[in-house]
Amino acid sequence: MSDQQQQVEFSGLVLGFCSAALSYMGFGDSSAPRNLALAKQNIDILGLLAEKTKGNLSEEEERLLKDALLDLKTKYTDQQKNS
Template identity: 55%
Template sequence: MDEQESFTIKDKRRFKEGTEPAEESKGPDNTQQLEEPYTPAIEINFASFIFSLGRSAFVHLGEEPDPVTGGKKVSLPLAKETIDIIGLLEEKTKGNLTQDEEQLIKNILYALRMRYVEMSSK
C-alpha cells in the first residue's frame, strides 16, 4: 500500500463562484442584556413552591380568582390533581423537611382536602 488514495471535496452549497459563502443566520441575537436584572417577587424555596401549588388548587376550587382571567371557575379534576401532587411531595420529602416545612405542607393539604370534600359532595 505504497500508493495514497486521493479524493476531492466538492462544496455543493449555492453561492456565486469566487465569493465566500455568507455566514448562516442563526436566528435572533439573544446576547442582549436585560436593562434591569431580574429579581423574583418572592424568595424561591420549598415553602413558596408549596404555597404556589396550594394557591393553584384553591383557584381550581373556585376559592380564589384566576390570575389570568380574574374570574372564579371550579374545576374539581384539576384541583384533585394539584392536591395529589402536594400529597406526593409530602410523601417523597418525608424526613428531609424542616419542622416548619412539614407543618406548612400538612396544613395546606388539610385545608385543601377539606374544601375539596365539601365541594365534591355538593
C-alpha cells in the first residue's frame, strides 16, 4: 500500500454503515428519499459484523459497534412507529 492510500479502519467501516442507515431513515440531507428497508439492511450488516467479529475487537471497537447498533435500532424503531 502506498503512502498516499489510506488503510481502512474498522471505525470508518462502522461509521460508514451508520451514516448510510441514518441517511436512509431521513436524517441528514432532507432531499434524499427515506427508505427504511435499506436502513434496516445496513443495521443488519452491522449486526452481522458484530456477531462475526465477537472476541476479535479492541474494547474501543466493540463499544463503538455496540453503541452504534443500539442507537440505530432505537432510531429505526421510532421511524417505523412514525410511518
